[in-house]
Amino acid sequence: DARVTQTPRHKVTEMGQEVTMRCQPILGHNTVFWYRQTMMQGLELLAYFRNRAPLDDSGMPKDRFSAEMPDATLATLKIQPSEPRDSAVYFCASGFSYEQYFGPGTRLTVT
């Protein structure tokens, strides 16, 4: 049963520290998405890639967030420096343009 995996599942860090979240998409999927979920804002699309090329990252704060896909089996989302307002659950999803499968999420707490 193929699944999207994300590491770490939980991360607590202090303001100003760098945070890296990793995602392994399902093999064969050509599109990878990064979402952020908070109580206030709900589910927000941060960025997505197709065939490893970034297509849209307009949902990300550009000054501190970056997303990359160094190869087909790994997507990363980096926050540097982190701030308390970045506390949220970050989801990776993979799939095709018309269908997405979500990972379990990384719960980030920035103190």
Add this chain to the structure above:
Amino acid sequence: AQSVTQLDSQVPVFEEAPVELRCNYSSSVSVYLFWYVQYPNQGLQLLLKYLSGSTLVKGINGFEAEFNKSQTSFHLRKPSVHISDTAEYFCAVNPGNTPLVFGKGTRLSVIA
């Protein structure tokens, strides 16, 4: 631009009662439609999808949804809910070749 409206933010229902979670969308083009479920502390799981064909779509866990093009709706139903159905449900639309557009979610609470 496409948008999705989930008309109820919270729906409480007694165990074994039927439930309907409402979803309306706006789009100027044909769309694909989805329902996802999110259990506490988990990711979103695909419940069912409408891509084409029959307007009545059956999904996992006994859920079904009906696509109504004239009403631009895609309501989710289950004839008899269980405690284990307590979760957040998200309706989503995809007009093709772009990311899904999600509604804000409906929290279903099943009461024993």
